[in-house]
Amino acid sequence: MLARLHSYAVLGMDAYPVEVETDLSRGLPAFSIVGLPDAAVRESRERVRAGMVNSQYEFPLRRITVNLAPADVRKEGPSFDLPIALSLLAASGQLKSESLEAYGAAGELSLDGSVRRINGSLSIAEAASRAKCRGVLLPAANAEEAALIDNIEIIGVESLSQAVEFLKGEAAIAPARVDAPAILSALRSDRLDLADVKGQEHARRALEVCAAGGHNLLMTGPPGSGKTMLARRLPSILPPLDIAEAIEVTRIYSVAGRLNSGSSLIASRPFRSPHHTISHIGLTGGGGTPKPGEVSLSHLGVLFLDELPEFSRLALETLRQPLEDGHVSISRALLSVTYPARFMLVAAMNPCPCGHLGDARQPCICIPQRIASYRSRVSGPLMDRIDVAVEVPGLTKKELLSDRKRESSASVAARVALARKKQLERLAATNAFCNAQMSVGQTERFCRASPAGVRLLDSAIDRLFLSARAHHRILKVSRTIADLEGVTGIEPQHIAEAISYRGMDRRGWDGF
Amino acid sequence: MASDRKTALAIACFMAEYGWPLRVPTGKMTLRELWSCPDRLIAGLLKLPAAETWRIAAFRRSFSAGQMFEELRRKEVTLITLGEDGYPPCLAEIHDPPPSIFFKGSTDRLHEFIRQPCLAIVGARRASRYGIDAATALAGGLSRHGVCIISGLASGIDSAAHRGALESLGKTIAVLGCGPDIVYPVTNRRLYASLQDLGLVISEFPPGTRPRPWRFPARNRIISGLSRGVVVVEAKEKSGALITADFALDQGRDVFAVPGGIFSELSIGPNRLIRAGATIVTEAGDILEEYGIQSESAQDPPLRETPQDLDENEQLIFNATGTSPRHQDELASRSGLDGASTAAALVTLEIRGLLSLEQGYGYRRSN
Numbered sequence: 001m002l003a004r005l006h007s008y009a010v011l012g013m014d015a016y017p018v019e020v021e022t023d024l025s026r027g028l029p030a031f032s033i034v035g036l037p038d039a040a041v042r043e044s045r046e047r048v049r050a051g052m053v054n055s056q057y058e059f060p061l062r063r064i065t066v067n068l069a070p071a072d073v074r075k076e077g078p079s080f081d082l083p084i085a086l087s088l089l090a091a092s093g094q095l096k097s098e099s100l101e102a103y104g105a106a107g108e109l110s111l112d113g114s115v116r117r118i119n120g121s122l123s124i125a126e127a128a129s130r131a132k133c134r135g136v137l138l139p140a141a142n143a144e145e146a147a148l149i150d151n152i153e154i155i156g157v158e159s160l161s162q163a164v165e166f167l168k169g170e171a172a173i174a175p176a177r178v179d180a181p182a183i184l185s186a187l188r189s190d191r192l193d194l195a196d197v198k199g200q201e202h203a204r205r206a207l208e209v210c211a212a213g214g215h216n217l218l219m220t221g222p223p224g225s226g227k228t229m230l231a232r233r234l235p236s237i238l239p240p241l242d243i244a245e246a247i248e249v250t251r252i253y254s255v256a257g258r259l260n261s262g263s264s265l266i267a268s269r270p271f272r273s274p275h276h277t278i279s280h281i282g283l284t285g286g287g288g289t290p291k292p293g294e295v296s297l298s299h300l301g302v303l304f305l306d307e308l309p310e311f312s313r314l315a316l317e318t319l320r321q322p323l324e325d326g327h328v329s330i331s332r333a334l335l336s337v338t339y340p341a342r343f344m345l346v347a348a349m350n351p352c353p354c355g356h357l358g359d360a361r362q363p364c365i366c367i368p369q370r371i372a373s374y375r376s377r378v379s380g381p382l383m384d385r386i387d388v389a390v391e392v393p394g395l396t397k398k399e400l401l402s403d404r405k406r407e408s409s410a411s412v413a414a415r416v417a418l419a420r421k422k423q424l425e426r427l428a429a430t431n432a433f434c435n436a437q438m439s440v441g442q443t444e445r446f447c448r449a450s451p452a453g454v455r456l457l458d459s460a461i462d463r464l465f466l467s468a469r470a471h472h473r474i475l476k477v478s479r480t481i482a483d484l485e486g487v488t489g490i491e492p493q494h495i496a497e498a499i500s501y502r503g504m505d506r507r508g509w510d511g512f
Numbered sequence: 513m514a515s516d517r518k519t520a521l522a523i524a525c526f527m528a529e530y531g532w533p534l535r536v537p538t539g540k541m542t543l544r545e546l547w548s549c550p551d552r553l554i555a556g557l558l559k560l561p562a563a564e565t566w567r568i569a570a571f572r573r574s575f576s577a578g579q580m581f582e583e584l585r586r587k588e589v590t591l592i593t594l595g596e597d598g599y600p601p602c603l604a605e606i607h608d609p610p611p612s613i614f615f616k617g618s619t620d621r622l623h624e625f626i627r628q629p630c631l632a633i634v635g636a637r638r639a640s641r642y643g644i645d646a647a648t649a650l651a652g653g654l655s656r657h658g659v660c661i662i663s664g665l666a667s668g669i670d671s672a673a674h675r676g677a678l679e680s681l682g683k684t685i686a687v688l689g690c691g692p693d694i695v696y697p698v699t700n701r702r703l704y705a706s707l708q709d710l711g712l713v714i715s716e717f718p719p720g721t722r723p724r725p726w727r728f729p730a731r732n733r734i735i736s737g738l739s740r741g742v743v744v745v746e747a748k749e750k751s752g753a754l755i756t757a758d759f760a761l762d763q764g765r766d767v768f769a770v771p772g773g774i775f776s777e778l779s780i781g782p783n784r785l786i787r788a789g790a791t792i793v794t795e796a797g798d799i800l801e802e803y804g805i806q807s808e809s810a811q812d813p814p815l816r817e818t819p820q821d822l823d824e825n826e827q828l829i830f831n832a833t834g835t836s837p838r839h840q841d842e843l844a845s846r847s848g849l850d851g852a853s854t855a856a857a858l859v860t861l862e863i864r865g866l867l868s869l870e871q872g873y874g875y876r877r878s879n
Contacts, residue, residue: 202840202851205852351871358872367638367639369638459863463863464863493856496857499859503869
């Protein structure tokens, strides 16, 4: 007897169809799985046997061969348990073969026959929808997340017997439905508010400019000046995720196995702040079958690197590709996968090794050479990708104790949203959707400064020893500042403000 | 005469190979007489151990002056030998003047520079912010009054002195402990390039000589020899700068010292010099006065008058600044402007040269 069932395997961000074929033949009782299974798939024999028996089904005492086609791609993970059990039931006549045609399945079996959650169910649902499948049986715990994909029935099952009853037509299970907009607005709550940050007007403004244009930011300041506090509040002033973006982020988290049970949708922009001892693999992602790293987990959100110079040089170097391309490609001997990684980089560092350069409360004890070597750890290529750099000074006692009401995130976010809208309109015909993403050509086309602005920029480059590469960055940032103000032309005051965010191009940045 | 030059070049090349100290007995005989002595006598005349005789003999046989002159031409290095007209008179009068000096730049420039009062500013390589600022300010102040600043192109105080002079468009000479074509330390290559354009780079070692520890004390005697006085800015207990100060005393030059905090080990050198009688320097005027150079800046008001053609915001911001740096946020709250306008006004003022940005500290009025 032969039975067939569709299932799906996750590779990178996508899933591809896998056909689970089961054959029963005469011979000594045996159970073998072929089609390049890894250890977790081979062990599925034990789970399937126990799950079937404990669900009061008969486990056929015959020679069982399960093939996972295509047979030349490595299969891994426990998500084939449910399809293997179902096809085995069909092959042994406990379930009609025809009933397996319309639905695919994926899920891990527990020894008692219940179905456990798996990773990447959103990608599986998407692949099934692409394959024009009518529906997929998925663990009930994953149903809501997979239901984000339209035009496919997602049948959430709690146990093997429930799946069998559904396929036999004995019990009806309503396809999972999810009201994404409602979840999105319900979950979208930012507990952190910019109003909590005291002082730091310059840094707050820089944060607003970065949020408006999607620019990467570097904050330099003594310990305790509020760099981390500011960075954590950046997501609260960014435009909220729309549904497509939320699904994209959820998919990465689903593949990475990072979705909390009970939450089907990531509704707020990710904020990741890996510790500085992280390896480059941890940042970009990797492993035998590469899993997403921090750069992908912060896709469409914020990647915050505190103590930037303490990160290993290799880790910082690997940031270059994602910062440039918006995705990261991980190649291994057998396969190569690409994960999206379009994040805003926010970095923070002390101004010098002791941390007190420019601190009014405590003198700096570093010699210029050490400051130079400390700062040079974050060198050229990474600095080239940072548009805005601000100094965040230590707060005075007066500022700390002041209870002046600060502007809240909501009102800043409103300005940011307007500026983003202007950018989307302007960049509609291009593949960029915020100012930071403009290519050199686009910058030249869209960032034309007024004659007075051009004169100012020219004299700034001469007088302040700004590098040529700073030129384009300044134009992009001044475009954003003009957008925030709601004007079309780039005027001298916009250019001037943009220049004030280029401290790292001035003399003395390297300690001399 | 050509053969005198050849001799001097040969001796310089031998010194570069052999190292220092190598005393050339200039009083008793000319260089040419010395170099043409028989092999067995020359080691004694140069106060070298007799065992070195074979080395000199071998060197004299293999040395080719023509090749060396060709290299000088190729590397655009000028040679002036002791006894020639262009040789700096102040250097000729010291106890053991270098038989030849090599430099990048024209002879005219060398003459123009050493006609000015020359002052050396030396100090620690691993200097503090305070020392760097002091050296830059002194070099700037002195060179604005025509003083030529001499130093050794080392990192720290030396570089700051050269930079201070270059920034106020003054004259400055770097004396190297290696060939004049070699940048040491390499981190100073930009400074070296601007010294080539606007200043002078000189050395007693022929082009191609690598830096070696023993060459630097030798170099220090030239730094003090070229100068009327030596200013020590920061120096630890055992420092090359103090060697320079010792040379200066031997050569009859003045010694100045910039006082430092009593808890910093970088202040031990200058503070000890002060106790021993060195002149305290707290501003360029102290030195200018000593040499009777009219100090104009003393009559200048400490802060510039507010420039007239500023717009309203720029005026507000300019009034809020002072001589010590203030952070942008402080300036914003003092002037009452919002962050964006403050930033814009600051950059405009910075471009006009009215304010300068100090990394980590903020904006202050330029002096």
